[in-house]
Amino acid sequence: MFTQTMFLSILPEILILVLGVIILIVEPFWKEEKRRNVGWLTAGGLLAAMLVSLLFARPGAPEMVFGGMLRFDWLGFFFKMLFMFAAAATALLLMDHEKAGYRGEAYLLLLASVLGMDLMAASADLVMLYLAIETTSIPLYVLAGFIVADDRSTEAGLKYLLFGAMTSAIMLYGFSLLFGFTGTTSTYKLAEMFAAGQVSLLTVLGVIFLLIVGLGFKVSLVPFHFWAPDVYEGSPTPVAGFLSTASKAAGFAVVVRLFFIAFPGFAPAWTMIFAVLAAVTMTVGNLLALSQTNIKRLLAYSSISHAGYALIGVVAFSPLGAASVIFYLAAYIATNLLAFGIVMAVSRVIGSDDIKDYSGLSRRNPGLALMMLAAFLSLAGMPPFGGFVAKIFVFAAGVQSGYVWLVIVGILNSIIGVYYYLNVLKYVYLYRMPNEDEENHPILLTRPYMIALVILALGVILIGTVFAPWFSWSDAGALNLF
Amino acid sequence: MNFPILSIITFTPMAAALIILMMPAQRKTEVRATALAAATFALLLSLWVYFNYDKGLAGYQFVERYNWLPALGISLHFGVDGMSAPLVLLTGVVMFTGVLISWGAYDEHHHLSAGIQDRPREFFAFLFLLASGVFGVFVSLDLFMLLFFYEIAVFPMYLLIVIWGWVQTREYAAMKLTLYLFIGSVISLVGVLVMYWTAGRATGIYTFDMLQLEKAGFSGAFQNLWFLPVFFGFAILGGIWPFHNWSPDGHVAAPTAVSMFHAGVLMKLGAFAALRVGIMLLPEGAKHWSWLIMLFAGVAVVYGAYIAFVQMDLKYMIGFSSVSHMGLVMLGFSTLNKAGLTGAGVQMFSHGIMTALFFAITGMIYDRSHTRQIPELGGISKVMPFATIGFIIGGLVSMGMPGFSGFVAEFPIFMGVWGAQWLVAVIASISIVITAAYIMRNIRQVFFAPMPEKLEGHITDITMLDRVAIATLCALMILIGLFPSLMVPLVSTGVDNILRLLGGA
Numbered sequence: 001m002f003t004q005t006m007f008l009s010i011l012p013e014i015l016i017l018v019l020g021v022i023i024l025i026v027e028p029f030w031k032e033e034k035r036r037n038v039g040w041l042t043a044g045g046l047l048a049a050m051l052v053s054l055l056f057a058r059p060g061a062p063e064m065v066f067g068g069m070l071r072f073d074w075l076g077f078f079f080k081m082l083f084m085f086a087a088a089a090t091a092l093l094l095m096d097h098e099k100a101g102y103r104g105e106a107y108l109l110l111l112a113s114v115l116g117m118d119l120m121a122a123s124a125d126l127v128m129l130y131l132a133i134e135t136t137s138i139p140l141y142v143l144a145g146f147i148v149a150d151d152r153s154t155e156a157g158l159k160y161l162l163f164g165a166m167t168s169a170i171m172l173y174g175f176s177l178l179f180g181f182t183g184t185t186s187t188y189k190l191a192e193m194f195a196a197g198q199v200s201l202l203t204v205l206g207v208i209f210l211l212i213v214g215l216g217f218k219v220s221l222v223p224f225h226f227w228a229p230d231v232y233e234g235s236p237t238p239v240a241g242f243l244s245t246a247s248k249a250a251g252f253a254v255v256v257r258l259f260f261i262a263f264p265g266f267a268p269a270w271t272m273i274f275a276v277l278a279a280v281t282m283t284v285g286n287l288l289a290l291s292q293t294n295i296k297r298l299l300a301y302s303s304i305s306h307a308g309y310a311l312i313g314v315v316a317f318s319p320l321g322a323a324s325v326i327f328y329l330a331a332y333i334a335t336n337l338l339a340f341g342i343v344m345a346v347s348r349v350i351g352s353d354d355i356k357d358y359s360g361l362s363r364r365n366p367g368l369a370l371m372m373l374a375a376f377l378s379l380a381g382m383p384p385f386g387g388f389v390a391k392i393f394v395f396a397a398g399v400q401s402g403y404v405w406l407v408i409v410g411i412l413n414s415i416i417g418v419y420y421y422l423n424v425l426k427y428v429y430l431y432r433m434p435n436e437d438e439e440n441h442p443i444l445l446t447r448p449y450m451i452a453l454v455i456l457a458l459g460v461i462l463i464g465t466v467f468a469p470w471f472s473w474s475d476a477g478a479l480n481l482f
Numbered sequence: 483m484n485f486p487i488l489s490i491i492t493f494t495p496m497a498a499a500l501i502i503l504m505m506p507a508q509r510k511t512e513v514r515a516t517a518l519a520a521a522t523f524a525l526l527l528s529l530w531v532y533f534n535y536d537k538g539l540a541g542y543q544f545v546e547r548y549n550w551l552p553a554l555g556i557s558l559h560f561g562v563d564g565m566s567a568p569l570v571l572l573t574g575v576v577m578f579t580g581v582l583i584s585w586g587a588y589d590e591h592h593h594l595s596a597g598i599q600d601r602p603r604e605f606f607a608f609l610f611l612l613a614s615g616v617f618g619v620f621v622s623l624d625l626f627m628l629l630f631f632y633e634i635a636v637f638p639m640y641l642l643i644v645i646w647g648w649v650q651t652r653e654y655a656a657m658k659l660t661l662y663l664f665i666g667s668v669i670s671l672v673g674v675l676v677m678y679w680t681a682g683r684a685t686g687i688y689t690f691d692m693l694q695l696e697k698a699g700f701s702g703a704f705q706n707l708w709f710l711p712v713f714f715g716f717a718i719l720g721g722i723w724p725f726h727n728w729s730p731d732g733h734v735a736a737p738t739a740v741s742m743f744h745a746g747v748l749m750k751l752g753a754f755a756a757l758r759v760g761i762m763l764l765p766e767g768a769k770h771w772s773w774l775i776m777l778f779a780g781v782a783v784v785y786g787a788y789i790a791f792v793q794m795d796l797k798y799m800i801g802f803s804s805v806s807h808m809g810l811v812m813l814g815f816s817t818l819n820k821a822g823l824t825g826a827g828v829q830m831f832s833h834g835i836m837t838a839l840f841f842a843i844t845g846m847i848y849d850r851s852h853t854r855q856i857p858e859l860g861g862i863s864k865v866m867p868f869a870t871i872g873f874i875i876g877g878l879v880s881m882g883m884p885g886f887s888g889f890v891a892e893f894p895i896f897m898g899v900w901g902a903q904w905l906v907a908v909i910a911s912i913s914i915v916i917t918a919a920y921i922m923r924n925i926r927q928v929f930f931a932p933m934p935e936k937l938e939g940h941i942t943d944i945t946m947l948d949r950v951a952i953a954t955l956c957a958l959m960i961l962i963g964l965f966p967s968l969m970v971p972l973v974s975t976g977v978d979n980i981l982r983l984l985g986g987a
Binding site: 320362366370373377380382383384388389392393395396399400404407408411414415418419422423425426429430467468471472475 | 503507550551552553554601603604626629630631633634636637640641644645652653657660661664665668669671672675676678679
């Protein structure tokens with residue numbers, strides 16, 4: 001039986017699929033130099049899909065669909081919107097990438113991966129979940145290694161693939177053990193089975209460890225983070241931005257749903273594990289970011305540390321904790337995409353990702369410098385940008401659940417963060433080009449960048465000032481977990 | 483709900499910053515004119531608030547309240563009381579005069595480049611963003627919003643100092659200042675979050691509203707534990723010894739208008755937040771730890787004055803004198819009695835105006851002579867008579883001379899300290915002598931000693947706008963000095979409220 005609810009629950013995915021098919025059909029007929037316009041099509045199509053879904057496919061009371069494979073609820077829906085927004089922005093940022101932007105496949109792979117992410121956020125069954133994760137990852141492996149002529153990109157693709165396949169196999173082993181112990185693959189039945197059955201804590205901890213390996217890779221927790229800097233540095237910049245935002249958020253969507261729903265009985269154990277991981281992730285990410293001279297590597301380490309901050313909300317294991325994670329990810333997606341978008345816009349003009357080469361940026365393009373200021377201050381957690389409120393919410397959730405020590409670790413880390421983020425801004429605003437002739441070297445933005453960056457910058461400021469609507473949506477999502 | 487004057491005051495600079503950012507970078511004069519217009523507007527509104535505050539009613543007035551995030555009890559709750567009304571006015575005055583003296587003058591013939599000549603658009607935008615944050619802290623009655631504005635007031639400092647600051651130390655000083663202040667604010671943040679949850683669990687109402695949190699009835703042990711991080715986290719920005727180290731470095735590296743803001747207003751921000759959040763929300767903790775504040779503040783007063791005395795750099799001297807004078811504010815807080823708190827309230831205003839004046843005049847001298855070393859200066863009074871008079875008036879205020887606002891502020895503080903602990907009053911009063919010594923020595927050398935040949939012919943007189951700024955600041959100090967009734971009764975209504983929270987001590 002195919003009911004209306006079932007249709008509505010996967011409406012965003014259907015629309016993405018339709019968009020993909022349209023691109024497949026249209027792209028070969030366009031002349032090669034026009035193929036970058038697929039980017040407009042992708043971004044426009046995704047925004048239209050978001051709009052349609054927001055108008056017609058909003059979830060009501062949570063409901064299991066497709067025989068318990070997916071769950072139709074606010075949690076999944078809000079994440080879906082976030083992923084689609086991130087993909088639309090990424091499509092715009094890809095358009096003027098010299099080597100990747102003129103090929104329709106890039107956009108198609110992007111769409112395939114968003115499709116997988118949407119399913120990740122909604123899946124309520126281990127089998128579905130695994131399929132969704134692979135649907136997400138495989139296109140991303142290709143995208144990371146998209147520039148075949150560039151050794152670093154190829155290396156990034158291969159490295160990502162090897163790490164990804166390895167950790168995903170470990171996670172799959174964890175899933176199969178779960179099925180073996182409980183006889184069910186439904187996330188929502190696992191908890192009952194644990195409560196009824198005689199599964200020892202040690203066994204469950206073993207399984208949890210296997211799951212953390214797989215998911216920790218996705219969200220790049222220390223010690224599963226080694227791939228991130230190399231892959232971000234090598235892959236096309238917009239793809240790196242997408243990897244560090246949407247892909248990470250998708251990982252968190254799974255973490256939140258899986259752990260909050262399936263293992264509530266073992267909460268003291270896994271929250272402790274996550275607390276330690278969060279502390280280590282924040283600290284290692286920030287300390288390694290301190291010495292970076294390449295801006296993409298700096299952002300890679302900073303994004304590792306941000307996974308640590310967001311994890312504080314998971315550790316809190318409370319409605320506010322879940323809401324704060326979701327809010328954090330929303331703010332972080334907008335902020336980090338903005339940062340990577342700027343890096344992309346700058347590097348295609350100056351041909352370098354060295355922080356040194358950002359000298360004089362504020363004189364070469366004051367508007368771009370201001371947006372960079374917004375992005376980096378938001379990453380540093382300064383108001384009136386999104387990062388400030390997001391950090392306060394996760395810290396508040398941490399304190400509420402009694403993890404004051406973890407919050408203090410987080411706070412010490414944000415101090416380190418302020419240092420290196422401001423350092424980059426020093427290059428942008430203070431230092432000058434060697435000949436002090438910035439007016440002869442303007443950095444011009446093409447239209448897609450202009451649009452994408454301005455929207456993202458406004459998003460960063462809106463999330464940081466008018467935070468009530470975003471929070472209430474995050475909260476609605478979080479309530480589906482309790 | 484009446485006219486939302488406090489929101490307008492708070493958001494005027496921010497709106498002006500946005501407008502300024504949208505103007506073309508080459509239209510420097512238009513940028514400055516817009517900045518001046520916005521600053522004048524904010525000043526007039528803050529004057530209106532100051533004089534329309536009803537002292538008979540007391541309490542929080544011009545209150546506005548909008549639910550911002552009801553789920554967590556965050557609201558945009560604005561209001562001023564007798565403590566914050568003078569500080570709002572102070573911010574308006576410093577903003578107005580800061581814009582005036584940043585306008586500057588450019589004269590190739592005399593190697594003169596005063597004020598802000600490089601990228602004034604960005605300068606005023608960042609400065610005004612900071613001003614919005616400052617106004618926001620002074621009027622916020624919601625703890626979340628207070629922190630929000632507090633951070634907004636802190637981070638533009640980094641850019642303002644690093645871009646327009648003194649070439650030799652700006653990078654070091656800007657980073658040091660930002661890290662100190664950020665550390666302070668996040669330490670307080672932990673305390674604030676703990677207060678939020680503890681109060682919520684006790685009363686069942688989860689709110690950041692300070693008027694509600696006042697009634698939370700935190701236990702004595704809780705207050706004693708959390709008072710320290712909350713109070714000292716904020717007090718770092720107030721320049722309290724031994725965390726004052728960032729402050730003189732920051733003053734010296736900052737461009738003139740930013741030094742004025744920094745010493746004139748930002749340090750009050752720290753003291754004010756420490757008072758409002760630390761002392762008013764955790765009164766038992768304040769009583770428990772008042773000896774420690776008194777100790778630190780007492781050291782700051784004497785030590786700051788002594789270090790100022792041995793400085794050869796004019797700006798460092800004023801920077802350390804600020805540490806000393808802010809020590810007096812903290813000393814006033816630590817007494818927890820009526821005289822001391824009232825004096826502290828007036829001192830915050832008086833010192834803000836005085837130090838803004840000092841930095842303005844120092845900036846004018848430096849722009850023309852390109853040195854701040856006191857021994858290398860001399861004879862300034864012949865070419866800049868107006869500035870000289872201004873500096874002397876500032877000096878008299880600094881020494882606490884009767885007839886000027888400094889006396890109105892310092893006398894009650896010492897009275898209060900005498901009541902609390904007479905020995906501290908005796909020791910702290912040494913600072914008055916040291917202050918008099920370095921101010922007099924400085925005036926003699928810089929303004930009245932014979933002018934070194936090097937400077938002969940290079941020094942030009944200050945501009946009309948500079949004179950307006952100096953006159954405004956001087957007039958305020960004399961007015962308060964001659965007519966203490968303009969400010970003291972107002973401040974004492976605020977103090978009554980604090981004393982009520984302290985249990986009618």
